[in-house]
Amino acid sequence: MRISVIGCGYLGAVHAAAMTQLGHDVVGVDIDEAKVEALAAGRAPFYEPGLSDLLTGALTTGRLRFTTDLAEIAGARVHFVCVGTPQKRGEFAADLKYVDAAFAAVLPHLSDGDLLVGKSTVPVGTAERLAVDLTGSGATLVWNPEFLREGLAVQDTLHPNRLVYGVPAGMPGENATAVLNEVYAAPLADGVPLVVTDYATAELVKVAANSFLATKISFINAMAELCEATGADVTGLAEAIGYDERIGRKFLNAGLGFGGGCLPKDIRAFMARAGELGVDQALSFLREVDSINMRRRVRMVDLAREVCNGSIVGRRIAVLGAAFKPNSDDVRDSPALSVAAQMQLQGAHVVVTDPQAIDNARLKWPDLTFAETAQDAATGADVVLLATEWEQYRELDPVQLATVVREKRILDGRNVLDPEAWRAAGWTYRALGRR
């Protein structure tokens, strides 16, 4: 199948390479020349485990190319739109300017029988609106939301846990389903579940899933607040309730909460859309989910102040992690960076380290100090804060690290360290939601 992928960011770059791996002939298009150049040379323009190998493998088949020239999508039968939908400045709503621009630009290049497939996360009702613009083009619009997780994007794209097609009614929908089934023949043959539905449901599936995940995280973080007030332990609580299969242990890790380019802006855009639809009450709980999440960051700064006997002014604080999650260099709405910046603004001397995200973090917060390693960051520190649970930080040796810090105070922002081991090495260990 000849495929085009419009927008080669975290989603599109992986999708283009994965589609090639699945046997298709793919052209990836992006307006960013540097990105296109890197991708064409087999270099991932951002850190994503496995992407470079996938790209190089795909490029050597001769069936994958990247370009800035949108006209090169002509000849492809299926066009995936993978552009971003960030939060609007000063508003909760999603900014659809990239989606609208991509659709307008693609339209003149479509042929009769083409399939235009939206993968971007959009407010419900967007597909129906865009489908009207396609009238007369002979092309059909499908909404096919993407559920990939950063850090696991390659695996999630090649082996998704489900496929969702939002299609129009009648024959156009049936034809579109048949074409997409060809595109996804390999995962479907592996038994990946498929849900074929209407546009609105497909759009809602994505934001509903992300809202559920955000709610689960904020639920356990709310429990962490209760644990702090009562002397209980949130990690034991999560373990115990997680044994109930109806609840499940996944996504019950209390700590600094959720960030990134998806969960925070998706729940806000969802609330904004509900307001437009006159059903804002249905999602008013998401406001609380958002508040609980943001409170974690404030609480962590308070905890740092607490262990420093009331003031962080002039204290050296090492922050381990800048990315919003491990195995990513993405710092969009990163809880780690947000806490680091707050502490710096409140007078601490903050030194941030991260295995992959220092360059991105420096662009966002040039006033912070950056160190290459945890060891360098922690040297002379009054407090060490583990903010992103990279494997190398989880495995830090408390005995060794004690030799470089000024004061042995560790804040475990992700509840991943062994408190006993750290205390045994003489550290003051504190975490959110634990004694």
Ligand code: UDX
């Ligand atoms: C998310 C969805 O998981 C994915 O399906 C969707 O396609 C895009 O949004 P992603 O943003 O890559 O993916 O990260 P995810 O693994 O969901 O983590 C989001 C945030 O929640 C991170 O900051 C993470 O640290 C935090 N988190 C996750 C917790 O605080 N506790 C948990 O138990 C799990």
